[in-house]
Amino acid sequence: xxxxxxxxxxxxxxxxxxxxxxxxxxxxxxxxxxxxxxxxxxxxxxxxxxxxxxxxxxxxxxxxxxxxxxxxxxxxxxxxxxxxxxxxxxxxxxxxxxxxxxxxxxxxxxxxxxxxxxxxxxxxxxxx
Amino acid sequence: xxxxxxxxxxxxxxxxxxxxxxxxxxxxxxxxxxxxxxxxxxxxxxxxxxxxxxxxxxxxxxxxxxxxxxxxxxxxxxxxxxxxxxxxxxxxxxxxxxxxxxxxxxxxxxxxxxxxxxxxxxxxxxxxxxxxxxxxxxxxxxxxxxxxxxxxxxxxxxxxxxxxxxxxxxxxxxxxxxxxxxxxxxxxxxxxxxxxxxxxxxxxxxxxxxxxxxxxxxxxxxxxxxxxxxxxxxxxxxxxxxxxxxxxxxxxxxxxxxxxxxxxxxxxxxxxxxxxxxxxxxxxxxxxxxxxxxxxxxxxxxxxxxxxxxxxxxxxxxxxxxxxxxxxxxxxxxxxxxxxxxxxxxxxxxxxxxxxxxxxxxxxxxxxxxxxxxxxxxxxxxxxxxxxxxxxxxxxxxxxxxxxxxxxxxxxxxxxxxxxxxxxxxxxxxxxxxxxxxxxxxxxxxxxxxxxxxxxxxxxxxxxxxxxxxxxxxxxxxxxxxxxxxxxxxxxxxxxxxxxxxxxxxxxxxxxxxxxxxxxxxxxxxxxxxxxxxxxxxxxxxxxxxxxxxxxxxxxxxxxxxxxxxxxxxxxxxxxxxxxxxxxxxxxxxxxxxxxxxxxxxxxxxxxxxxxxxxxxxxxxxxxxxxxxxxxxxxxxxxxxxxxxxxxxxxxxxxxxxxxxxxxxxxxxxxxxxxxxxxxxxxxxxxxxxxxxx
Numbered sequence: 001x002x003x004x005x006x007x008x009x010x011x012x013x014x015x016x017x018x019x020x021x022x023x024x025x026x027x028x029x030x031x032x033x034x035x036x037x038x039x040x041x042x043x044x045x046x047x048x049x050x051x052x053x054x055x056x057x058x059x060x061x062x063x064x065x066x067x068x069x070x071x072x073x074x075x076x077x078x079x080x081x082x083x084x085x086x087x088x089x090x091x092x093x094x095x096x097x098x099x100x101x102x103x104x105x106x107x108x109x110x111x112x113x114x115x116x117x118x119x120x121x122x123x124x125x126x127x128x
Numbered sequence: 129x130x131x132x133x134x135x136x137x138x139x140x141x142x143x144x145x146x147x148x149x150x151x152x153x154x155x156x157x158x159x160x161x162x163x164x165x166x167x168x169x170x171x172x173x174x175x176x177x178x179x180x181x182x183x184x185x186x187x188x189x190x191x192x193x194x195x196x197x198x199x200x201x202x203x204x205x206x207x208x209x210x211x212x213x214x215x216x217x218x219x220x221x222x223x224x225x226x227x228x229x230x231x232x233x234x235x236x237x238x239x240x241x242x243x244x245x246x247x248x249x250x251x252x253x254x255x256x257x258x259x260x261x262x263x264x265x266x267x268x269x270x271x272x273x274x275x276x277x278x279x280x281x282x283x284x285x286x287x288x289x290x291x292x293x294x295x296x297x298x299x300x301x302x303x304x305x306x307x308x309x310x311x312x313x314x315x316x317x318x319x320x321x322x323x324x325x326x327x328x329x330x331x332x333x334x335x336x337x338x339x340x341x342x343x344x345x346x347x348x349x350x351x352x353x354x355x356x357x358x359x360x361x362x363x364x365x366x367x368x369x370x371x372x373x374x375x376x377x378x379x380x381x382x383x384x385x386x387x388x389x390x391x392x393x394x395x396x397x398x399x400x401x402x403x404x405x406x407x408x409x410x411x412x413x414x415x416x417x418x419x420x421x422x423x424x425x426x427x428x429x430x431x432x433x434x435x436x437x438x439x440x441x442x443x444x445x446x447x448x449x450x451x452x453x454x455x456x457x458x459x460x461x462x463x464x465x466x467x468x469x470x471x472x473x474x475x476x477x478x479x480x481x482x483x484x485x486x487x488x489x490x491x492x493x494x495x496x497x498x499x500x501x502x503x504x505x506x507x508x509x510x511x512x513x514x515x516x517x518x519x520x521x522x523x524x525x526x527x528x529x530x531x532x533x534x535x536x537x538x539x540x541x542x543x544x545x546x547x548x549x550x551x552x553x554x555x556x557x558x559x560x561x562x563x564x565x566x567x568x569x570x571x572x573x574x575x576x577x578x579x580x581x582x583x584x585x586x587x588x589x590x591x592x593x594x595x596x597x598x599x600x601x602x603x604x605x606x607x608x609x610x611x612x613x614x615x616x617x618x619x620x621x622x623x624x625x626x627x628x629x630x631x632x633x634x635x636x637x638x639x640x641x642x643x644x645x646x647x648x649x650x651x652x653x654x655x656x657x658x659x660x661x662x663x664x665x666x667x668x669x670x671x672x673x674x675x676x677x678x679x680x681x682x683x684x685x686x687x688x689x690x691x692x693x694x695x696x697x698x699x700x701x702x703x704x705x706x707x708x709x710x711x712x713x714x715x716x717x718x719x720x721x722x723x724x725x726x727x728x729x730x731x732x733x734x735x736x737x738x739x740x741x742x743x744x745x746x747x748x749x750x751x752x753x754x755x756x757x758x759x760x761x762x763x764x765x766x767x768x769x770x771x772x773x774x775x776x777x778x779x780x781x782x783x784x785x786x787x788x789x790x791x792x793x794x795x796x797x798x799x800x801x802x803x804x805x806x807x808x809x810x811x812x813x814x815x816x817x818x819x820x821x822x
Contacts, residue, residue: 011422012139012184039315042333043308046340058179058282061315061331065280073335086183092283100279109186 002027002123005044007035007055007067008085017054017085020112026120038062042070050080052122057086057093065096072101081122085110139188141422143233146184148495149177151226155498158219168208168327174222175204181229192232192243199254200225209287221253223503267293272375277332277348285330292327292350299372300358302347303334306366311343314366318347321362326351348372425525428486435479439767442471479767486526487671490568490577491519493532497539497566504543511561512547518568523575523671527649531577531669534642538579538665539564541639546583546663556660558582574693575671580664586657588614595620615655619643647801650691650784652753676770678787680763680795681746684733687795689768689787690757694748694800698762701745712807715745715756722747724756725807731782748800755804770797782806 004027006017018032033050035041038059053071057064064084071077081103086093094105103125104118153174160167182197184190200222206212224246231244267290268278281289293299302322306314322328329348351358358369445468453461494516505512523531547553547562554560565580592614595601600620601609621640646653651669670676670693678689679698699717706715706724714721724745728735745756768787773780784799 010142010180010184012142013187015138016187038331039311042343043311046308058284060176062333063280063282063285063330065282066330066332069276069280070333070335096279108183109189 001029001031002051003031003033003048004052004054004119005033005035005041005050007038007041007053007059007064009037009056009059011036013056013085016110016112017115020110020115021119024116024120026116027123030119030123038064038067041067045071045074045077050077052081052083052119053077054083054085054119057084057097065093065100068097068100068102081125083118083122136188137424139184139190140233140237141424143181143184143190143193144230145422146177146181147226147229147233148492150174150181150222150229151499152495153177154219154222154226155495155502157214158216158223158502161214161216161219168210171204171208171214175201175208178204190232190236192247193229193236195251196225196228196232196247199251203254203257208284210291218257220506221250221257223499224250224253226499266290270374271299272373273299277346280332281330288327289329289348289350292329297326297350297352298354300349300351300355301370301372302349302362303344303368303370304347304366305342305344308341308343318362318367322349325353325358325361423485425486428482431482432479433771435475435482438475442468442475483524486524487522488525488528489519490521490523490528490531490575493528493535494519494566494568496532497535500536501539501543501564504540508543510543510547511550512543513561513563515563515565516567517565521568521570521575523669527669527671530645530649531667534645534667535577535579537639537642539566542579542581542583542663546581546585548584552584570671571668575669577667577669578664579667580662582662585659585661585663586615586618586655587659588657591615591617598622615657618655619653647799647805648784650693650799650801652801676768676797678766678768678797679746680766681727681744681757681759682761682763683727683731683759684735684739686733687763687789687793688727688759689766689795689797690746690748690800691784691797692765695746696749696754697747699745699747699756701743701756701758702741717747717756722754722756723807724758725803726758728758728760730803730807749804753804753808755800755807757798757800757803768795768797 004021006014006021008014008017014034014036018034021027021030022032023029033044033048035044038055039062041053041055042062053067055064055067064086068082068084071080071082082101083104083106084094084097084102085106085108097105103122106115106118153170157167157170157174160170178197178201182194182201185193185197203212203218203222207214207218212218228244228246228250231246235242235244268286270293278286289299302318304314304318319328327350329350332346332348334344334346349358353361355369355371363369445464449461449464449468452464498514498516501512501514542564547564548556548558550560553562563582565578567576567578567580569576588611592601592606592609595617596603596606600617618639619642643653646667646669649669651667654666654668655663656666657663670691676689677692679692679695681688681690701715706713708714709721713724713726715724716722722745727733728739740760744759744762746759746762747754747756749755770785770787773783773785777783781802782799783796784802785797786794787797789795
């Protein structure tokens, strides 16, 4: 069962993502772990191996870009695919995310379908 | 409640929280602004709330919320980035947005696609504001910042960094190392300590942590303080303060004027190392580290129902114990009783625990009132000060929610009808600004909320005259009325002291509705008013609704529950010692007369057999409003879970709910407030009924 870390400071967004992913057949189904902030993610990452990280960009304290940079710099997690979700339509943040090594970018508003599709694609590419 | 629907429920609750956060920060901003101490973090907090709301709205397809969030976010963005100066007229549409957001959400919840009529005017007002100035560019190259650092800054963080540099602040790197287990607390402590000295721009994990249980971060910090001050204030074995070097001198300042130890002049407002940390800050940091969970109130209701059912199981076990005792198993019964007592204690703790979880501070609703007051007083051009005490007083969540509308009405009335215009106030020697005090406090098992204004008071004579004109009273009744009784007329539907309706509170709208709503919550409302001095409304409420200690009584073969909170005593009653007074049946109780309510008659119960010789009077009510309920039998005291009657029976007066007796029977819970109302106010009708049946 793939293990997915969802990082967002909004509980509604986390629930939305969890609901969309947990029951998805193409994810066979997935186990979703929620982190309520960038710091929370930093706390969870050393304890476990994840198959996919889905993160918001605009979060207080540690933002999604910083989390991404941390993941890419870490021995253990550098290969984990990272999917970035943000309300930020800013081209600038998107470019920064991609240049820091984000694997995919989804802009809000999200729909469960494209979220599932994006997640399944990244999980598949990692296995392949 | 699962799947996407569950997420949708969560959306509403989170959206409401975000709107509350926005409102709270706007109020604080307004107050800070008036005090001449603008705080950029308040704007940023308000921005963050709207920003998150916008994201959520997009996710859940709430178009109205999205559009409004977009417009308010733009304005707040310009404010937080300093592209606009904060002025009262910019705050106005923001305050209005709080109400419109709530209206949109309510409509969404009801499945209405149509946005409220208030949305478009507000959107065009927001669009009508002129554009702010374009933000300044550059500045970042003044510091030798690691490109790796610049690459991970969000747009806002980059703006803050630029603004700090342009404001002449120096940049520092705080290298901190925290245990992962206690990182939230450590971080909050650092934030509180750093706050008086400057602004944290961002936190960057270094990826070089010495162990898996710790994390090392570089905190980018902008400050007007010099290095030694910061080292003294923030430095510990876990926090190392380093200056970030300038790549070139600050424009406009010759390098020679910079003191060698400092990269920026220290501003006079910055506290020096060794200054005691402000106590308020400490308290806030403790609050910030508390862990909270948001729970649907229905889940708590469910738990409470289970507690109620467990009490029923407990009673059944007790009956079995009695049977065992009767059959001679004494040793078993003793053990059973011992276990039973432990069970009772634990059950009580569980019940208290759940009730405590349901409690929320009244401050939640007071914030909303402060917003209404600000808006209405501005609309009417009245200068009014709001003084709040006891915002931390806690009440059941359900009660707090239900209180919002009645309190709103009372505040509007106080502003509109209570507080006089500035000139009129000066003429009678009062300060030009009016004061409305909102006080909450615990009193025994109850919570009191007082709304007090220093306005003109209620013109009792005008009320009486109007009541006579409307045919509510005849001239004789009017002439015999006490001042107090005359004031009570305020709660009569359709009566008002102001002849002209206003936009704000209408024609005394709602005071009867207010009273009904308060009564529905098991509360009472009292009114005091002195001409020229002011008006005080006092609401007495039970602290919780869910579980009630009740006196179970039997009338004409039916069982009813009387909430114990309203019962002062119960007496034996022979039916002999009553007399009639003003159409009501009364008895003497320690020298005073007590109005009686024959429940069997009042509830029009079919009486199969004559009432027993010896009956009981349950003395119930609040304060001066007391009444004796005449019942056939007292069954005993019991904790009951009160369940609402449901829509079809909601209009039935005299009952506040029903409770399961556990033997497949249901008892109705008497609404003593409503009964008193009927017996006193509708005395004549009850009197007729009494004659018919008696």
